[in-house]
Amino acid sequence: MEYCVTGKVLGFLYFFLLLLLQQQCSALEVTAPSSQSSLIGRDVLLPCTFRVDNPPVNPKFLALLWHFGDKEILRYDNKGKVSSPRLSIDEKLILEGNASLSLSNVTISDRGTYRCSVIYSPNTQHKEIRLHIHAVPEVVVAKRILLKNQGTSLQCSVTDFYPQSITVTWLRNGKLLANSALGPLQRNADGTFRQNSTLTLTPSDTLNNPEIVCQVQHESLPTPRQDGYKVKYGVPPSVQVYSAKINGRPEQVLVCEASQFQPEPVQIKWILNGKIAEDPRKSKDGGYKKGSYYLINPTSGSQEGNISCVVEHETLLHPITETLQLRQEDDGAKYSAGNIAGAIFLTMLLTVAGITAGLWFLIYKKKYFQRFRVSHIHRSQMLDGEKVTLYCVASDCPKDPHVIWTVEENDRKKMTENESQAEGEGNMLLGQEFSVRTDRTETDGRHNVTSSLSFTPDLLKHKKSVFCKFVCDGRAKEEKLDCSFILLKPKDSMKFSLSESGEVLSCLTLREFYPRDIQIRWSCGVGHYQQLESNETFTLNPNCTFNTESKCIVPGHLFKDPGFKVRVTWNHQSNDGEEPREFSATDPEFPWHPQMGEIINPDTLIHSKEGKFQCKIWGYFPDALEVKWLRREAGGQELFSVCPSEKYKIPEMEQKREADGTFSCTVSLIVSVSAITEQGAEFICRVRHPSLGEPLETSTGALSVRGVPVVTNITQKDRQIIMEIDQFYPQNIEITWYKAVGKQKDYWMISDVQNKLYPNSDDSYRLTSICEGMDLVDKMNPSDFYFTSLVQHQTLNSPMKIEFLRERGVYYLLSEGQKLNPLPKC
Numbered sequence: 001m002e003y004c005v006t007g008k009v010l011g012f013l014y015f016f017l018l019l020l021l022q023q024q025c026s027a028l029e030v031t032a033p034s035s036q037s038s039l040i041g042r043d044v045l046l047p048c049t050f051r052v053d054n055p056p057v058n059p060k061f062l063a064l065l066w067h068f069g070d071k072e073i074l075r076y077d078n079k080g081k082v083s084s085p086r087l088s089i090d091e092k093l094i095l096e097g098n099a100s101l102s103l104s105n106v107t108i109s110d111r112g113t114y115r116c117s118v119i120y121s122p123n124t125q126h127k128e129i130r131l132h133i134h135a136v137p138e139v140v141v142a143k144r145i146l147l148k149n150q151g152t153s154l155q156c157s158v159t160d161f162y163p164q165s166i167t168v169t170w171l172r173n174g175k176l177l178a179n180s181a182l183g184p185l186q187r188n189a190d191g192t193f194r195q196n197s198t199l200t201l202t203p204s205d206t207l208n209n210p211e212i213v214c215q216v217q218h219e220s221l222p223t224p225r226q227d228g229y230k231v232k233y234g235v236p237p238s239v240q241v242y243s244a245k246i247n248g249r250p251e252q253v254l255v256c257e258a259s260q261f262q263p264e265p266v267q268i269k270w271i272l273n274g275k276i277a278e279d280p281r282k283s284k285d286g287g288y289k290k291g292s293y294y295l296i297n298p299t300s301g302s303q304e305g306n307i308s309c310v311v312e313h314e315t316l317l318h319p320i321t322e323t324l325q326l327r328q329e330d331d332g333a334k335y336s337a338g339n340i341a342g343a344i345f346l347t348m349l350l351t352v353a354g355i356t357a358g359l360w361f362l363i364y365k366k367k368y369f370q371r372f373r374v375s376h377i378h379r380s381q382m383l384d385g386e387k388v389t390l391y392c393v394a395s396d397c398p399k400d401p402h403v404i405w406t407v408e409e410n411d412r413k414k415m416t417e418n419e420s421q422a423e424g425e426g427n428m429l430l431g432q433e434f435s436v437r438t439d440r441t442e443t444d445g446r447h448n449v450t451s452s453l454s455f456t457p458d459l460l461k462h463k464k465s466v467f468c469k470f471v472c473d474g475r476a477k478e479e480k481l482d483c484s485f486i487l488l489k490p491k492d493s494m495k496f497s498l499s500e501s502g503e504v505l506s507c508l509t510l511r512e513f514y515p516r517d518i519q520i521r522w523s524c525g526v527g528h529y530q531q532l533e534s535n536e537t538f539t540l541n542p543n544c545t546f547n548t549e550s551k552c553i554v555p556g557h558l559f560k561d562p563g564f565k566v567r568v569t570w571n572h573q574s575n576d577g578e579e580p581r582e583f584s585a586t587d588p589e590f591p592w593h594p595q596m597g598e599i600i601n602p603d604t605l606i607h608s609k610e611g612k613f614q615c616k617i618w619g620y621f622p623d624a625l626e627v628k629w630l631r632r633e634a635g636g637q638e639l640f641s642v643c644p645s646e647k648y649k650i651p652e653m654e655q656k657r658e659a660d661g662t663f664s665c666t667v668s669l670i671v672s673v674s675a676i677t678e679q680g681a682e683f684i685c686r687v688r689h690p691s692l693g694e695p696l697e698t699s700t701g702a703l704s705v706r707g708v709p710v711v712t713n714i715t716q717k718d719r720q721i722i723m724e725i726d727q728f729y730p731q732n733i734e735i736t737w738y739k740a741v742g743k744q745k746d747y748w749m750i751s752d753v754q755n756k757l758y759p760n761s762d763d764s765y766r767l768t769s770i771c772e773g774m775d776l777v778d779k780m781n782p783s784d785f786y787f788t789s790l791v792q793h794q795t796l797n798s799p800m801k802i803e804f805l806r807e808r809g810v811y812y813l814l815s816e817g818q819k820l821n822p823l824p825k826c
Contacts, residue, residue, distance in 0.1 A: 027053040028120045032127035038106050039220070040135040040162065040192070046101040048116035048127060057095045061121040064089070064099045068114055074101065090640050092631070092647070092677070102641070108133050108162055108191035134220035135192045137161035138527040139227045141214045145234035145263060145314035149203045156214035156227070159194040167217040168197040171228075173210045206231050227528050234315040237261035241309050241322045253391055253450055254324065255378050256309035267312040267577065271321075273305040372397045372472050377481040389454045392468035392479055397447040401472040403438055405453045408465045447472075487574035488514040488545055494581065496591055498621060498661030502556040508568050508581070512545040519571040522552040526563045559585040560624035562690045585622075585691040592662050593691045594620035599683070599700045604795070607675045607707030607729050607764050613700060615685045618664035623655050626688040627667045634680025634702065642683070647672045675729040676763035679705045705729060706795040707764045711802065716811045716823040719774035721804060723789060726766040731757060734792040737771040742783045744803075750787075774806070 030050045038044035063077035066087070074083040076099075081091065088102045099116060111133040117126045142155045158166060164185060170177040183196040197214065213228030237258035258266050270277040308323040375393040394401055434455040441448045449470065469478040490513035497505045508520065520536060523529035534552040541547060550568070558564050565584040571577075583590060597616040605611045617625065629642040629650065644650050649670040655663045669683060680702050687696040707729030715722045725733070735755055738747040752772035759765055773787050784807050791800035803814040804823070811823040 028118060028123040028125055030116065030118045030125040030127050032116050032129055034128070035130040035132060037132045037134060040106060040108060040133055040190070042106060043102065043104045044106050044131070046103065046114055046116070046129050046131065048099045048101065048118075048129070050097050050099060050118045050120070050125070052097075052120055057097065057120070059095060062094070063119040064094065065117040065119070066101050066114060067117070069112055088638075088640070090643060092640060093643060093645060096645060098643075103131075106131075106133060108135075133162060135160055135162035136220045137166065137216055137218050137225060139214060139216045139225050140528045141212070141227045141229060143229045145232050146201075146206050147236070147315055148206075148233045151200070151202050152206070154199045154201065154212060154214075156197045156199070156216075157194070158197065158216050160188065160192045161194075161218055161220070162192045163219070164193045165219070166195065168195075169215045169217075170197070170199045171213040171215060172205060174213075177205070177212075209233075232263070234313070235262040236315045237266055237311055237313050237320065239309065239311050239320045239322050241324060253393075253452075254307060254309075255375060255391065255393060256311070256322065257375065258311045258313075258320075261313055261315070263314065269310050269312075271308040271310055273307075277307065372401075372475075372477065374468075374470050374477040374479055376479050377466065377468050388457060389452050390466060390468070390481065391450065391452050392470075394449045394451075394470040394472070394477070395446075397449070397470070397472040398445070399473040400440065400442075400447045401449055401470045403436070403449060403451040404467075404469040404471070405434075405436055405451075406467040406469070407434070407453075407455070408467070487572075488512060489574040490518070490548075490570065490572060492570075492579070492581065494583065494589060498556070498592075499553070500661070502622070502661070504554045504556050504559065504621075506552045506554060506566060506568070506583075508550045508552075508570070509547070510550070510570060511547045512541060512543075513547075513572060513574065514545045515573065516546045517573070518548065520548075520550045520568065521570075522550070522566070522568050524554055524558065524564065524566045526561055526565070529565075529567055532566075556622050559622050560690055562586060564690075585689075586693055590691055592619060592621035594618070594625065594687055594689050594696060596685070596687060596696050596698050599685055599698055601700050601703075605673045605678060605703055605705045606795070607673055607705055607762070608727060609673055611671050611673045611678075613669045613671070613683055613685075614666055615668075615698060616664070616666050617687060618658070619662050620664075620689055620691065621662050622690070623663045624690055625653070625655065625663070625665065627653060628686045628688075629669045630684040630686055632682040632684065634682075639684065642669065673705055674762055675705045675707055676761075678703050679729075679763065708795045709733060709791055709793050709800065711791075711800070712766075714802070714813060714823055715826045717826040719772060719779065721771045721773050721787060721789075721811065721823070722826060723769045723771070723802065724766065725769065725791060726760070727764050728767075728793055728795070729764045730794070731759075731765045732794070733757075733765075733767060734790075735767070735769045736790045736792075737769075737773070738788045738790070739773060740786045741778075741781065744786050747786075747788060773804075 028050060029052075030048065032046075032048040036044060036046055059078055064075070065072060066074040066089075074087050074089060075081070076089060076091070076094065081089070083089070086104045088104075089099065090102075093100075099118060101114070101116070103110060111131055114129045114131060115126055116129065117124065138157075138159045138161075140157045140159075142157070144152070144154065146152050154170075156168065156170070158168060168180070168182060170180050177199060179201075180197055180199040183198065185193055185195050187193055199212070199214075201212075209231050211228060211230045213226050215224045215226040217224045238261075239256065239258050241254070241256050254270070256268055256270070258268060306323050306325050308321050311320045313320075373395050378391040390405075392403075394403075434453065436451065436453055438449060438451045451468065451470075453466070453468070466481040467478055468481075469476055490510035493509045493511075495507050495509070497507075499505055506522075510518065510520075516538060520534065522532040522534045524532055532552050532554065534550050536548050536550045539547045550570075552566075552568070554566055562585065565582050567580060567582045569578045569580045572579075585592075594617050597618075600614045602611045602613070617627070629648075630639040631642050632639055642648050642650070651668045651670070653665050653667050655665045658664055667685065669685075671678065671683075682702055683700045685698050707727050709725045709728035711723060712726045713722075713724040721737075723735075725735070735753070737750040737753050739750055740747045750771055750773065754770040756768045756770075757765060758767070769789070771787070771789070774785065778785065784805060787804040787806070789802045789804075791802070793800075805812045805814055812821070813823060
């Protein structure tokens with residue numbers, strides 16, 4: 001009885017120890033950081049790893065869950081994986097204890113708490129990771145030309161940042177400025193923020209051309225980001241407007257002048273009844289005086305209402321606007337230029353008192369004549385070989401003025417056209433057709449004239465000057481249009497090269513332009529631009545036009561940022577404002593995009609051996625190449641990242657500088673091949689580079705794995721030889737046995753053979769071949785017997801041959817004709 005009780009107790013203790021052992025074998029430990037950070041738009045990895053006390057991990061007892069807040073976003077267990085398109089987990093690394101979650105193209109809505117849960121029955125552990133999202137602010141100061149001895153304000157725009165807390169400070173020559181204010185915080189559509197800071201400057205703040213800097217601190221920045229400029233002074237423009245009709249023609253000429261301004265760039269545009277009046281026939285002079293004219297043709301429809309000349313300049317907070325009233329007139333009516341011009345010059349004194357009648361008459365006559373004014377010569381854009389028209393306006397003349405046009409040729413000859421010749425008729429002088437048309441009006445005894453000269457310019461003849469002279473009551477006033485009145489627009493092209501030190505040599509070529517004066521500026525940056533130095537060389541063409549090459553050196557490493565751009569602008573009289581060209585590494589004309597060769601696969605992938613894949617990449621610059629290996633399962637569509645592990649080795653990429661300055665490299669992936677994982681699978685090499693909009697990819701194609709048969713064991717049992725062959729793939733294998741008596745010749749095939757095939761857990765196969773080598777008659781024969789086994793498989797170049805000897809009842813394995821140890825018995 002005691003024996004029975006003791007036996008039950010021992011059985012219970014054994015069962016308890018067995019449960020305890022199972023509990024200890026499944027012990028689980030999960031590791032993850034408490035927080036992770038990422039920039040908006042990037043891919044982020046949330047690390048989570050686990051370890052069991054008794055590896056390897058058994059997938060039957062494993063389940064992984066990821067939660068975002070209270071929502072389950074990914075699940076993996078023995079039934080498969082459930083996730084969303086932007087989430088991924090490398091299933092090949094799970095059994096190695098890696099449950100990390102990849103999240104692509106993060107947005108602000110992705111910030112929050114993620115929970116990694118690992119269940120390894122019967123244990124469960126959780127780790128929480130707080131994901132912080134940042135967006136780096138862009139900082140741009142609106143640069144203005146300031147007026148001396150006047151206060152002003154500057155604005156700094158801070159855009160596209162997250163989270164919302166920023167600190168903006170203003171510096172004058174490195175010292176803090178206090179008089180600034182932040183505007184309202186505004187949210188963008190993608191959840192980022194923008195905010196402006198306005199700095200109020202006193203006259204003393206702008207003395208001696210200080211450097212004003214806007215500096216921004218934000219938690220996404222390791223150091224403050226800033227933008228600024230050195231203060232420059234200017235003079236605002238003075239604006240005048242003229243208007244007249246030309247006799248015999250339906251057009252109405254409106255002339256707008258801006259003068260006495262600094263620096264040179266100024267913009268003039270016309271607003272007709274509240275809308276921008278687009279007219280390609282605009283004119284401009286360089287330097288410190290600029291004009292624009294606009295033609296109104298009543299035949300194109302009603303032109304009643306008003307038209308405004310709007311002048312914009314760097315010194316102006318708001319544009320200067322001058323407006324004229326338009327009205328439809330009868331055939332006999334005249335649109336009086338004198339009334340409008342007289343309104344502009346109301347500042348002239350019209351009365352003189354306290355003098356005698358005779359002295360009053362002389363002084364009045366003199367003052368009356370001094371009101372006589374002549375505009376500078378306005379012109380349309382003159383291109384070689386196209387007819388152009390020049391305009392000049394005289395106003396407030398005491399008597400009807402006489403007009404004389406003079407064109408100075410390159411050989412210093414002069415051609416004169418005046419209205420005493422038949423108006424409206426072309427005159428062939430020096431092989432060119434010139435015509436003068438004049439419109440006259442009179443109001444209150446004051447005469448007003450608008451005169452035009454039309455001709456076809458010739459660059460080889462007409463590079464000097466044009467003069468317009470008005471003779472009024474014996475006195476003359478003359479305006480001169482200097483040599484640059486013929487304009488040819490430059491034809492542009494770009495080319496790039498690399499220096500030995502890794503700099504990008506950028507060359508802008510402008511061809512066949514006239515005149516020679518042209519301004520070229522280079523700048524570069526991300527979001528805002530910094531000026532670059534350049535040098536220009538000019539050449540003169542046989543047709544008197546010019547070519548120029550402008551060269552600029554840009555540090556090559558700056559192109560590693562895909563947002564980095566180089567900007568070149570040129571300003572020529574033939575263009576309506578600056579002509580810009582921008583380029584970056586992503587532009588098609590950037591010549592150094594990477595090229596990929598095909599992936600070089602091993603001749604044969606052998607099960608349980610290593611296979612090396614290689615891919616050549618060349619022709620790229622800069623050396624900011626990013627290479628990633630991906631894997632696609634047999635018959636699947638989803639791609640998985642390949643990470644370094646015991647199964648995968650990714651040697652470090654070595655980039656080589658070629659003779660032409662570009663880079664090349666050969667990237668490799670070494671795989672421990674297994675038939676169960678690599679058969680039918682596919683590896684992809686993906687390349688990213690700042691010059692690529694979309695990544696480049698090349699594939700191995702579906703892989704084919706082979707396993708070489710290995711003889712693992714040979715034993716002997718009675719009259720049988722038992723041979724075990726393992727690790728071959730695919731399963732098709734052929735084993736043939738032969739025997740001979742007395743000597744190693746005259747073999748014949750043995751028919752009594754049993755071959756048994758078994759699958760292995762790694763998808764390879766093993767086989768046991770049992771050969772009944774001896775029958776009863778053979779056993780009574782005292783002679784020696786020789787046996788040969790031939791193993792044939794598609795992985796073998798020639799059959800594998802194994803030879804045996806039976807001597808005096810004992811079996812031996814032969815190698816190169818020599819006896820070895822007797823075969824062990826089963």
